[in-house]
Amino acid sequence: MKRTSNLVAAAVASTLLGLAACETTPDSSALLEQARTAVAQAESDPNVTKYAPTELDRARKLLANAEGSAKENGAKDTSASHYAYLTTQMARIAQQRAQEQASITRIKSGETERKEVLLTARENEANAAVAQAQAAKADAQSAQAQAQSAQAESQRLAALLEDMQASQTSRGIVLTLDDVLFDTGKAKLKPGAERSIEQIASFLSENPERRVQVEGFTDSQGTDDYNLELSQSRADAVAMAIIQRGIDAQRVRALGYGEGFPVAGNESDGSRQLNRRVEIIVSNGDSAIPARAAGVP
Amino acid sequence: MITVSGIRNAFWCAIAFGIVACASAPPPVEKLAVAKSSIERAEQAQAAQFAQIELNSARNKYAAAQAAADKHDADVAARLADQADIDAQLAESTARAKQQEQLVNEMDASLRDLRNETLRRDTSGTATPPPAPQPQ
Numbered sequence: 004m005k006r007t008s009n010l011v012a013a014a015v016a017s018t019l020l021g022l023a024a025c026e027t028t029p030d031s032s033a034l035l036e037q038a039r040t041a042v043a044q045a046e047s048d049p050n051v052t053k054y055a056p057t058e059l060d061r062a063r064k065l066l067a068n069a070e071g072s073a074k075e076n077g078a079k080d081t082s083a084s085h086y087a088y089l090t091t092q093m094a095r096i097a098q099q100r101a102q103e104q105a106s107i108t109r110i111k112s113g114e115t116e117r118k119e120v121l122l123t124a125r126e127n128e129a130n131a132a133v134a135q136a137q138a139a140k141a142d143a144q145s146a147q148a149q150a151q152s153a154q155a156e157s158q159r160l161a162a163l164l165e166d167m168q169a170s171q172t173s174r175g176i177v178l179t180l181d182d183v184l185f186d187t188g189k190a191k192l193k194p195g196a197e198r199s200i201e202q203i204a205s206f207l208s209e210n211p212e213r214r215v216q217v218e219g220f221t222d223s224q225g226t227d228d229y230n231l232e233l234s235q236s237r238a239d240a241v242a243m244a245i246i247q248r249g250i251d252a253q254r255v256r257a258l259g260y261g262e263g264f265p266v267a268g269n270e271s272d273g274s275r276q277l278n279r280r281v282e283i284i285v286s287n288g289d290s291a292i293p294a295r296a297a298g299v300p
Numbered sequence: 301m302i303t304v305s306g307i308r309n310a311f312w313c314a315i316a317f318g319i320v321a322c323a324s325a326p327p328p329v330e331k332l333a334v335a336k337s338s339i340e341r342a343e344q345a346q347a348a349q350f351a352q353i354e355l356n357s358a359r360n361k362y363a364a365a366q367a368a369a370d371k372h373d374a375d376v377a378a379r380l381a382d383q384a385d386i387d388a389q390l391a392e393s394t395a396r397a398k399q400q401e402q403l404v405n406e407m408d409a410s411l412r413d414l415r416n417e418t419l420r421r422d423t424s425g426t427a428t429p430p431p432a433p434q435p436q
Contacts, residue, residue: 085379092386099393106400113407117414124418 032078034087035069041094042066051097054104058097065090156210163202169285174293175216176285178203180241181276190236192244200241203283204248212289214254217242218282222275223262235259241281256292264295327369331381335362338388347391350398354391358384 042062045051051059069086076083160176163169169178184196192200207213219234219241235257242257267274286292339358347355365380 081379085382088383089386092383092390096386096390096393099390099397103393103397103400106397106404109404110400110407113404113411117407117411120411120414120418124421127418128421 030078031069031073031080031083031087034084034091035073038066038069038087038090038094041091045094045097048098048101050101050105053101055097055101058093058100062090062093062097065093159206159209163206172284174284174295175287178283178285180281180283181279184281185237185240188233190233190240192240196241196244200244200248203285204245204250206285207245207250207254208248214286214289214292215242215245215256216284216286216292217245217255217257218284218295219257219259220264220266220278220280220282221262222278223265223269224275227261231259231261233259234261237281241283260295327372327374328365328378328381329369331378331385332362332365332369335365335381335384335388338385338392342388342392342395345392345395346399347388347395350395351391354387354394358387358391361387 042059045055045059045062065086069083069090072080072086073083169176171177178199180196180199184193184199185191186193203215207215217238219236219238221230221234223230225233236259238257238259242255245255246252262269262278265278266280267277269275269278284292335358339355339362342351342355342358361380361384365377365384368374368377368380
């Protein structure tokens with residue numbers, strides 16, 4: 004009985020001594036709990052399952068070892084604590100390696116992104132340059148078109164002037180219709196006037212900014228009143244013919260000057276015929292036609 | 301009721317047990333070498349800067365493992381060497397992860413600058429300013 008108790012005491016003492024010689028043994032249950040948490044955390048990290056499956060596997064095996072040791076040898080077991088510690092660290096390693104790989108992948112995609120941004124910027128610049136060039140070309144074309152239409156207009160005007168024996172004066176373009184277009188003493192236009200009226204009307208409709216002044220004149224035969232009235236009537240007839248061809252009445256003005264402003268002497272039939280006339284003055288652009296002053300054609 | 305012979309018995313028993321428990325295995329030379337090379341790898345990965353706590357833990361445990369081995373505590377030395385090894389591995393992976401994270405942050409900043417730059421250029425529509433130097 005005494006011997007047995009001695010032996011038990013010796014065994015307990017030796018055990019304590021032996022353990023003290025090695026290390027102090029903490030309770031493994033706290034370390035095990037820590038290890039389980041670390042593994043669960045790593046498992047829930049999608050980067051870990053993607054980039055560090057080997058490390059995660061190692062952590063799981065270490066955890067199994069720790070749990071096995073604790074089950075077999077109790078919570079105070081040294082290897083249970085040891086494996087629990089290794090488990091926790093391995094789970095952390097798995098997370099760090101996964102994070103590193105995720106960063107490397109992110110950097111690679113960032114490189115691609117950077118190239119795309121640069122490419123887009125370059126394309127935008129190129130597009131802007133093309134758009135600018137096209138705009139410049141369009142400008143040039145419209146300028147050319149304008150020049151062409153201006154040239155065409157001046158050509159048409161020149162043709163008209165030549166056709167109607169018109170002359171450019173400071174008041175505008177002056178076209179002269181002679182008395183052949185009217186019967187003697189009458190203010191009705193003869194059919195022969197059609198062509199000249201047509202030309203003037205179409206010129207005015209193509210140049211909507213221009214206006215005309217129709218001026219009537221007679222020779223010195225007959226009374227002043229009669230001549231004044233006749234010249235006015237003839238000017239009115241020509242103006243009406245122009246308006247009837249679609250020109251706004253606001254742009255057409257008719258004036259009778261009677262025997263005033265003769266272009267020749269009234270001594271002979273020939274010179275009197277020159278004085279019997281209707282002049283049509285076409286404005287320069289949209290400017291008003293200046294009044295006729297004595298001595299100025 | 302403890303006799304002198306009982307104490308003597310217990311003493312011898314303890315000595316025997318201690319020897320069996322601690323010095324039964326040869327010193328873990330291989331494990332120590334593995335831990336040492338892991339620490340060196342961690343140092344090369346700039347763990348001293350980016351994972352100081354883990355690296356220090358590995359170094360301390362390695363020193364303790366060597367001390368235990370010198371005292372012929374093979375089991376303790378083996379465990380400490382294993383722990384030094386895994387601490388060093390964690391130090392290395394933490395350092396690498398942190399450095400990559402830094403690179404990601406730098407890249408994000410440079411991408412943001414680049415976007416702002418090109419956006420400004422697009423909206424202003426005027427002559428392009430010289431491109432900002434891109435951080436590597």
